[in-house]
Amino acid sequence: MTDVTETLTLIAKLYRIEKKIKRDNLDIRLKVRKKESRPQLAKILLWLRKHKHSHLPKSPMNQAIQYTLNIRKRLTRYTKYGRLPIDNNLAENAIRPIALGRENWMFVGSENGGHTAAILMTFCATCRKLKINTWEYLKDVLQRINTHPMSKIDDLLPGRWQKLRQQHLNYNK
Numbered sequence: 001m002t003d004v005t006e007t008l009t010l011i012a013k014l015y016r017i018e019k020k021i022k023r024d025n026l027d028i029r030l031k032v033r034k035k036e037s038r039p040q041l042a043k044i045l046l047w048l049r050k051h052k053h054s055h056l057p058k059s060p061m062n063q064a065i066q067y068t069l070n071i072r073k074r075l076t077r078y079t080k081y082g083r084l085p086i087d088n089n090l091a092e093n094a095i096r097p098i099a100l101g102r103e104n105w106m107f108v109g110s111e112n113g114g115h116t117a118a119i120l121m122t123f124c125a126t127c128r129k130l131k132i133n134t135w136e137y138l139k140d141v142l143q144r145i146n147t148h149p150m151s152k153i154d155d156l157l158p159g160r161w162q163k164l165r166q167q168h169l170n171y172n173k
Contacts, residue, residue, distance in 0.1 A: 003051060003061060010044045018086045026082030033079040041076050045069070094129075097121060126158045137161060 017036050021029045048065050055062035068075065078084040101121070108114045127134040141156050154160055 003054075007044070007047065010040065010047060013040050014044075014086060028082075030080075030082035033082070037079050038076070041079065045072055094125065097125065123158060130158055130162055132158055132162055140165075 014037055017032065017040070021032045024032070048069055052062065052065050052069070055065070078086050098121075101117075108117050123138070124134050126132075127137050137158060141161065145156065148156060155164055
C-alpha cells in the first residue's frame with residue numbers, strides 16, 4: 001500500500017465515525033469521538049511521525065506531513081466538542097464560487113459590471129443557502145421590481161421573498 005493510500009484509509013475511518021454519529025445529540029457525539037476518533041487520530045499522528053523521515057525534506061509528501069503535524073491541535077479540536085464538525089467543508093463550499101470567479105471578475109467589463117456581478121452572486125449564494133430555486137426567485141423579482149412599491153423593497157430580498165411566497169401559496173390553497 002502506498003503512503004497516500006494508507007493515509008487516506010486512516011482518514012476515511014474518521015469520516016465513517018462521523019457519518020455514524022451525524023444525527024446523534026452533542027453528548028453522544030462527544031462520547032463516540034473520545035472513544036473512537038481520538039484513538040484513530042493518535043494512529044494517524046503516529047503514522048505521520050513515523051513516516052516523516054522517509055521522504056526528502058522538500059518533497060510534497062514530507063511538506064504535507066510536516067504541515068499536518070504543525071496543525072495537529074486544530075485538526076483534533078473537534079474531538080473535544082460535540083458541536084464542531086470534523087472539517088470546514090461547509091465554509092469551503094460557500095466561498096468556492098468566489099474563489100473560482102476571482103480571475104473571471106477581472107474581465108467583467110467595468111467597475112459597475114463588477115458591482116452588479118457581485119450583487120447577483122450574493123443573491124444566488126443566499127438563495128442556495130435558503131434552498132430557494134435561484135432561477136424562480138430572479139425571474140419573479142425581475143418581473144415585479146419595476147412596479148413594486150419602494151417602501152416594501154425589502155420584501156424582494158431572498159429570505160423575505162421566500163416567507164411571503166410561502167404565505168401566498170398557503171393562502172391560495
